[in-house]
Amino acid sequence: MSKYDLTYKTVRQIPCGKVATYGQIADLAGLYGKARLVGYAMFLFDTASNDIPWHRVINAKGEISYSNLREGGDRKQKHLLEQEGIEFNSKGKINLSQFQWQPKFDEELGVGE
DNA sequence: TACATGACTTTTA
DNA sequence: GTAAAAGCCATGT
Secondary structure, three states: OHHHHHHHHHHHOOOOOOEEEHHHHHHHOOOOOOHHHHHHHHHHHHOOOOOOOHHHEEOOOOOEOOOOOOOOOHHHHHHHHHHOOOOEOOOOOEOHHHHEOOHHHHHHHOOOO
């Protein structure tokens, strides 16, 4: 669990109304190229904790990722994302260029917008 | 110990 | 733009 502590922390740092890809999280967590670990971490912590906005974590395609085994909950997450102001296109995908989280960018501009 | 599976990414064609 | 293959690590049997 301690190994993923940084991963969880990173996910928790995702601002409302924005999303981050596994690669983004992995990079910030120091697990560059190990996105699988991030996804696996979600799988592990989700069953133990739900204090993390895991619904803000999506894949590189801009779609919501959910276990092939836990299918049926993606709709709920979509609703949550919509609640945060994230929009989906006709294909149910998200405009990463607009909603992808950019920590560095926020730092320079100031999170206070 | 080894094999198989999994919320993925990236490169090459 | 889509498709296939390689890479990566942890967990379970």
